[in-house]
Amino acid sequence: MADAPQNMHPQLAQLILSLQMGAMQQMGKIASPLTGKVERDLMMAQASIDMLNMLQEKMKGNLTDEEEKFLGHVLYELRMNYVDEAKKPEEKPEDKAQETSGEQPAEQAQPGDDEQAKKEPGSDE
Numbered sequence: 250m251a252d253a254p255q256n257m258h259p260q261l262a263q264l265i266l267s268l269q270m271g272a273m274q275q276m277g278k279i280a281s282p283l284t285g286k287v288e289r290d291l292m293m294a295q296a297s298i299d300m301l302n303m304l305q306e307k308m309k310g311n312l313t314d315e316e317e318k319f320l321g322h323v324l325y326e327l328r329m330n331y332v333d334e335a336k337k338p339e340e341k342p343e344d345k346a347q348e349t350s351g352e353q354p355a356e357q358a359q360p361g362d363d364e365q366a367k368k369e370p371g372s373d374e
Contacts, residue, residue, distance in 0.1 A: 253265070253266065253319055254313075254315040254316065254318075254319055256313070256315065257313075257315065257316050257319065258316075261316065262319075264304075265301065265304075265319070265320055265323055266323075268297050268300055268301050269297075269301070269323050269326075269327060271293075271297050272294045272297035272298055272301075272327050272330075272331075273327070273330065274288070275288075275289070275290045275291070275293040275294035275297060276289060276291065276294045276330055276331060276334045277289030277334065278330055278334070289334065289340070291331070291334060291335060294327075294331060294334070295331065297327075298324065298327050298328065298331060301320070301323065301324055301327070302324060304320070305317075305320050305321070305324065308320075
């Protein structure tokens with residue numbers, strides 16, 4: 250992630266970096282500072298990227314060259330990361346539950362399993 254130019258208005262830099270960090274969290278690239286968990290919500294990430302894009306369009310002609318370059322770089326970085334994340338398969342909720350609990354999926358019971366369990370190991374009944 251890029252550092253804001255020194256002569257950039259501090260509130261503008263804070264807004265851009267805030268939206269950038271939010272999008273990175275929403276893409277699952279970094280953990281949430283509140284929960285410490287890595288969570289992925291690509292729809293929210295897209296909304297954050299779209300908001301930065303809207304700011305770029307609305308402020309066109311009102312930014313310094315450095316500010317314009319910085320915002321363009323942030324958007325480029327976010328879009329490339331978004332494309333990378335969008336290619337990955339979506340995790341199912343049960344996959345996440347197993348991942349956090351460390352449990353393996355339960356095996357499906359097969360017909361006749363009850364009878365096998367009742368027999369003593371090594372008996373030929």
